[in-house]
Amino acid sequence: MAAARKLPFWADNILLPALNLLAAFVVSGIVIWALGDNPFQALSLLVQGAFGYQEAIGYTLYYATNFIFTGLAVSIAYHAGLFNIGGEGQAMVGGVGLTLGVFAFGPHAPLLGVFAGIVGAALFGAIWAFIPAWLQARRGAHIVITTIMFNFIASALLAYLLVGPLHRPGGQMPESADFPAGTALIHIHDLLGMMGISYDNNPMNISFLIALLCAWGMGFLLWRTRFGYELRVVGKSAGAARFAGVSVSRMTIIAMMISGALAGLMGLNELLGEQHRLLANFTLGYGFVGIAVAFMGRNKPLGIILAAILFGALYQGGTEVAFDIPNFSRDAVVMVQGLVILFAGAMEHLFRDPISLLFWRFAERKAA
Amino acid sequence: MIDLYADTLLLVASTIRTATPLVLAGLAGLCAERAGVVDIGLEGKMLGAAFAAATAAAVTGSAWVGLGAGLATSLVLALLHAYVSITQRGNQIVSGMAINIVIAGLAPTLAGAWFHQGGQTPLLSGGARFTEINLPFAESLASVPVIGPLYSEVISGHNIITYMTVAIVPLVAWMLYRTRFGLRLRAVGENPEAVDTAGISVAKLRYQAMAIAGLLCGLSGVVLSTGLGAGFIRDMSAGKGYLALAAMIFGRWKPVPTLLACLLFGFVDALQGRLQGVALPLIGEIPVQFTIMLPYVLTVLILAGFAGRMVAPKASGIPYEKDH
Numbered sequence: 001m002a003a004a005r006k007l008p009f010w011a012d013n014i015l016l017p018a019l020n021l022l023a024a025f026v027v028s029g030i031v032i033w034a035l036g037d038n039p040f041q042a043l044s045l046l047v048q049g050a051f052g053y054q055e056a057i058g059y060t061l062y063y064a065t066n067f068i069f070t071g072l073a074v075s076i077a078y079h080a081g082l083f084n085i086g087g088e089g090q091a092m093v094g095g096v097g098l099t100l101g102v103f104a105f106g107p108h109a110p111l112l113g114v115f116a117g118i119v120g121a122a123l124f125g126a127i128w129a130f131i132p133a134w135l136q137a138r139r140g141a142h143i144v145i146t147t148i149m150f151n152f153i154a155s156a157l158l159a160y161l162l163v164g165p166l167h168r169p170g171g172q173m174p175e176s177a178d179f180p181a182g183t184a185l186i187h188i189h190d191l192l193g194m195m196g197i198s199y200d201n202n203p204m205n206i207s208f209l210i211a212l213l214c215a216w217g218m219g220f221l222l223w224r225t226r227f228g229y230e231l232r233v234v235g236k237s238a239g240a241a242r243f244a245g246v247s248v249s250r251m252t253i254i255a256m257m258i259s260g261a262l263a264g265l266m267g268l269n270e271l272l273g274e275q276h277r278l279l280a281n282f283t284l285g286y287g288f289v290g291i292a293v294a295f296m297g298r299n300k301p302l303g304i305i306l307a308a309i310l311f312g313a314l315y316q317g318g319t320e321v322a323f324d325i326p327n328f329s330r331d332a333v334v335m336v337q338g339l340v341i342l343f344a345g346a347m348e349h350l351f352r353d354p355i356s357l358l359f360w361r362f363a364e365r366k367a368a
Numbered sequence: 369m370i371d372l373y374a375d376t377l378l379l380v381a382s383t384i385r386t387a388t389p390l391v392l393a394g395l396a397g398l399c400a401e402r403a404g405v406v407d408i409g410l411e412g413k414m415l416g417a418a419f420a421a422a423t424a425a426a427v428t429g430s431a432w433v434g435l436g437a438g439l440a441t442s443l444v445l446a447l448l449h450a451y452v453s454i455t456q457r458g459n460q461i462v463s464g465m466a467i468n469i470v471i472a473g474l475a476p477t478l479a480g481a482w483f484h485q486g487g488q489t490p491l492l493s494g495g496a497r498f499t500e501i502n503l504p505f506a507e508s509l510a511s512v513p514v515i516g517p518l519y520s521e522v523i524s525g526h527n528i529i530t531y532m533t534v535a536i537v538p539l540v541a542w543m544l545y546r547t548r549f550g551l552r553l554r555a556v557g558e559n560p561e562a563v564d565t566a567g568i569s570v571a572k573l574r575y576q577a578m579a580i581a582g583l584l585c586g587l588s589g590v591v592l593s594t595g596l597g598a599g600f601i602r603d604m605s606a607g608k609g610y611l612a613l614a615a616m617i618f619g620r621w622k623p624v625p626t627l628l629a630c631l632l633f634g635f636v637d638a639l640q641g642r643l644q645g646v647a648l649p650l651i652g653e654i655p656v657q658f659t660i661m662l663p664y665v666l667t668v669l670i671l672a673g674f675a676g677r678m679v680a681p682k683a684s685g686i687p688y689e690k691d692h
Contacts, residue, residue, distance in 0.1 A: 031474070031477070035477075035478075035481045083461055083462075085465065132668075135668070135671070135672045139672045139673040140673055141668070141671035141672045141673060142617070142671060144408060144461055145610055145613060145614055145617075145667065145671055146667075146668050146671055146672075148607065148610050149607075149610070149614075149664040149665075149667045149668050150664075150668070152607055152661070152664040153661050153664050153665060153668075156657040156658070156660045156661045156664075157657070157661070159657045160655055160657035160658065163657075164655065288465075288469060291462070291465060292469075295462065326480075327477065327480065327481040328477075329476075329477060329480060331472075331473045331474075331476040331477040331480065331487065332473060332477045333473070334469060334472055334473030335469075335470050335473030335474045335477060336473070337469060337473070338466050338467070338468070338469030338470030338471075338472070338473055338474075339466070339470055341462060341465065341466035341469060342452075342463065342466035342467070342470065345458075345459065345462040345463075345466060346452045346456070346458040346459055346460075346462040346463035346466055347452055347456050347458050347463075348458065349456045349457060349458060350456060
């Protein structure tokens, strides 16, 4: 069978994702055209808005940071054979943990507050993922549906906390009080400034570097350790793993907790890096986009980073496009993301099979 | 005593109303999964149908044109999911999620471009909606004790799609268990090899099942925007597609138990509406954010198997490949 033949590295990791992306863009272009706008103008505005000037690049990488965290979260669960759609809820609850950590230690020692916030974000995200994981491992509750339900529950819980116990005293909006002074992650442009390089102000902060570190860490864990090997075996074949003496339910729970912790860390960028307070629905669908990022990046760390930058560009550029083409709003960006998931995640055979066939024919001709 | 009776009747009536879209979507998921296709895209199909129905109804002023548009939209999405799942042998969960996300973005985009009301469609009224139908003598019988209010509040006064749903449940059950097509549909979800060996096309049967699922799910979206609501609102399906899927699992992939599970969800939803702002004895007033959680928490509890073990159709979610 042609489809079973292995493709060269560049075809698998560059050509196919590019074709999937192209297909998603073509369909989006048709929608933009049908609404009476020029899709090529939209594309050029998008690229200009995402990479055209210093501030734009900063914003692109700022959004990309969120996507690296959520993409890694989806990916590590996927390697264990689990589909974690709960990144959104885990990020929300992680945000609560971050806020509690910051307020518990921040007023006395800002640096300790930052560390407590980071630990709180990971811990609460992990706990929110633990419950569906446990229910899947021990009671057979379908993790896809339970994680979706936990998104709704987290959203309501966050809404309650922000008008109740965590509400800013005397405030009108559903948000917490400002984080104590000094408890913030340093901006990259400030960091560059210290090194004598001037760069326009933008929200990109050192959580981008933390995200890169997490990506490296996940790669190391999955492909360089015994634990990672066992995790991937569970994902490929639960039966084989059981036969080899690996506890599938234990792996399910651990993989989901790592996944939840990574999703929870998203709050580092949004809350500790930029907003400096807890907001209702600060996750803005980043958890769902993590699915697209993971598939687009072929579930590999480097791929996820590149895919996250692509989606960051789509977000930042899309915002700029909306100024000139009002029909192309944030909603349209969501549509493009969905199309990328469709083409890169679900319909990968669409391009893979013909291309495999092509390579196969070519190789045969060469041999003959 | 009379107050309590009247209150109960109102609660039952609103349970039936809120359960209608769940029942239709639940049956849609059931048809798909019994044939071996997992359809997590119910949510997107529902939202897409709700948008198409509201748009067509707003433009033409006819709820029936809206109904047609809603069914067509959902059918197209169901066949897309079928193409990905059956022909392309892609990941069915990913495909369903992708459809949900595409529609969540596309519907408000189109609504914004066409109607300029911030991602909504105009408010529907009159013939553009499926309004409540008062059955004959509902008003004159209302004063008859006990039976009168039951007839006028609970049995009369629903929109036509709710009455259609009452007929659709036995129809789907009959199709599944009493027709040759239904037997084959169930077989293809349990043991596609056997169906294939008998010379029947697995792919064709699954496409047909998905088409039925598309139409049923379309109807559930139509009732959302033109029956229960009066227009399309962003994210108006609010997880109902997933709740329906959970109800179907709770109903063990059977039509009547699925109906009962949907009624339970409808009841919880109706109850949470009634609980808002009411002070309960001992507990006091429950914050609205917690009552909103009720259906979702219930879903988790049910799926966690606190209601017994559930076994899915054997071949559901597995693409069929002839050559293995």
